[in-house]
Amino acid sequence: MTKRKTILVADDDPDVRMQLALALDAAGYEVLEAEGQESAEEVLLKSHPDLCIFDLMMEEMDSGFVLCHEAKRTFPDTPVILLTAVTSQTGIDFTSQTPEQRAWVKADLMLHKPVLSEQLVARVRQLLAAREGSAAGAQ
Numbered sequence: 531m532t533k534r535k536t537i538l539v540a541d542d543d544p545d546v547r548m549q550l551a552l553a554l555d556a557a558g559y560e561v562l563e564a565e566g567q568e569s570a571e572e573v574l575l576k577s578h579p580d581l582c583i584f585d586l587m588m589e590e591m592d593s594g595f596v597l598c599h600e601a602k603r604t605f606p607d608t609p610v611i612l613l614t615a616v617t618s619q620t621g622i623d624f625t626s627q628t629p630e631q632r633a634w635v636k637a638d639l640m641l642h643k644p645v646l647s648e649q650l651v652a653r654v655r656q657l658l659a660a661r662e663g664s665a666a667g668a669q
Contacts, residue, residue, distance in 0.1 A: 540570035
């Protein structure tokens with residue numbers, strides 16, 4: 531039996547966490563939840579998830595960026611998705627499309643809230659497949 535991939539979801543909105551957890555669980559993933567930056571840091575270090583999904587703004591306006599940097603520093607090959615409602619609220623578009631943006635943001639992908647469950651699951655599968663492909667190529 532194959533071990534289910536583990537995904538850490540950190541968001542200060544319990545409704546968003548529940549929506550993401552339900553979609554990811556239905557897609558066959560084990561979901562670990564954290565309600566903020568501090569609890570996410572603890573779960574990250576204890577569990578070494580296969581992929582992380584962080585809300586951009588939680589306790590602090592940069593909580594997601596901080597978590598992303600911590601995840602990439604500790605586990606560089608672990609994909610990170612940042613979710614943000616900043617664009618719809620402020621008009622400021624945070625993306626990670628160019629190499630320069632990805633170098634600064636550190637996230638493998640940024641998605642704007644609200645995100646459709648199907649879109650999220652498809653992107654999670656892409657990132658995990660790419661990770662496994664690069665790990666197999668390194669052997």
